[in-house]
Amino acid sequence: MNFDELGARIIVTFGDGKVFLTESFLFGVIVAVVIAVFGIWLGSNLKTVPKGKQIFSELIVGWIYKFTKENVGTGNEGYAPYIGTVFAFCMCGSMLGLFGFRPITADVNVTFALSILTFLLIQFSEVKKFGLFGKIKHMCEPYPFMLPLKILEDLTLPISLGFRLFGNILGGLIVIDLWLNFMTYLSTYFSTVPFLRAVLVLPLNGFFDIFEPIIQTFIFTLLTMIFLGIGINVSKQDS
Numbered sequence: 305m306n307f308d309e310l311g312a313r314i315i316v317t318f319g320d321g322k323v324f325l326t327e328s329f330l331f332g333v334i335v336a337v338v339i340a341v342f343g344i345w346l347g348s349n350l351k352t353v354p355k356g357k358q359i360f361s362e363l364i365v366g367w368i369y370k371f372t373k374e375n376v377g378t379g380n381e382g383y384a385p386y387i388g389t390v391f392a393f394c395m396c397g398s399m400l401g402l403f404g405f406r407p408i409t410a411d412v413n414v415t416f417a418l419s420i421l422t423f424l425l426i427q428f429s430e431v432k433k434f435g436l437f438g439k440i441k442h443m444c445e446p447y448p449f450m451l452p453l454k455i456l457e458d459l460t461l462p463i464s465l466g467f468r469l470f471g472n473i474l475g476g477l478i479v480i481d482l483w484l485n486f487m488t489y490l491s492t493y494f495s496t497v498p499f500l501r502a503v504l505v506l507p508l509n510g511f512f513d514i515f516e517p518i519i520q521t522f523i524f525t526l527l528t529m530i531f532l533g534i535g536i537n538v539s540k541q542d543s
Contacts, residue, residue: 312411328411335396335408339389364388375529377537383529386425390418391525398473398517401480401509407517410474412466419465422528427458430535461531465524472520476512483508 312326346361354362368388369381376383397408408414430439443454487500 312406312408312413326411326413327406328408328414331400331405332397332408332414335393335400339392339396372529375526376533380533380536383425383429383532387525387529390422390528391521394418394469394521394524395517398521399513401477401513407473407477407513409469409517409520410477412470415470415473416462416466418469418524419462422465422531423458423462426461426532426535429532433536465527468527469520469524472516476516480505480508480512 312328314324315327315330316325318324346357346364350358365384365388368391369384372384372387373381394409397414400407434442440451444451484501484505487504488498491498491500
């Protein structure tokens with residue numbers, strides 16, 4: 305296994321090569337466009353009495369709003385569109401291995417972008433709801449010297465979120481690659497065709513390209529809602 309190839313490949317370079325586009329960026333844009341088009345299609349031609357695809361879309365939207373309400377708190381369902389978008393993007397981006405592509409969430413740049421966006425949303429929501437001085441007051445409780453520790457705690461949030469998603473998806477990618485190389489090696493004892501690669505890798509594909517992406521996406525969005533809920537509701541109680 306060549307560990308130099310663990311990172312996302314560069315697809316397009318500009319000028320002297322210092323500016324470039326990676327496969328993570330390319331597939332990320334594709335995933336975003338597909339989700340947007342699918343969402344627009346599901347939300348088109350809505351009827352008073354739902355039927356067909358409208359029933360499916362209402363079930364999805366209803367579940368996302370209920371999921372958000374349960375974890376962020378009653379009255380905060382306005383965050384549901386963001387939660388639903390992150391959930392869909394993470395899950396689809398992590399399942400690209402099913403189509404023979406590198407999952408975009410195996411790129412730390414993608415997971416950190418998502419976690420930083422979540423971090424900014426939490427900070428903005430707290431400041432918007434309770435004011436800058438209200439947030440600072442909460443961070444200074446119960447003693448003023450707690451402020452640096454609370455700041456450090458906030459700054460570690462995007463790091464932990466980003467590395468957790470990145471590490472699990474990249475770990476699955478490495479395991480599958482090592483297994484494929486091992487199956488190629490075993491196949492040489494029986495045939496010049498690496499037939500074991502095509503057969504014995506299917507259980508791993510099922511786990512690392514379907515089950516694990518669903519679990520990691522659920523954990524990422526759940527932690528996003530929990531930290532958002534803690535920031536809003538705790539600040540509300542203390543203000």
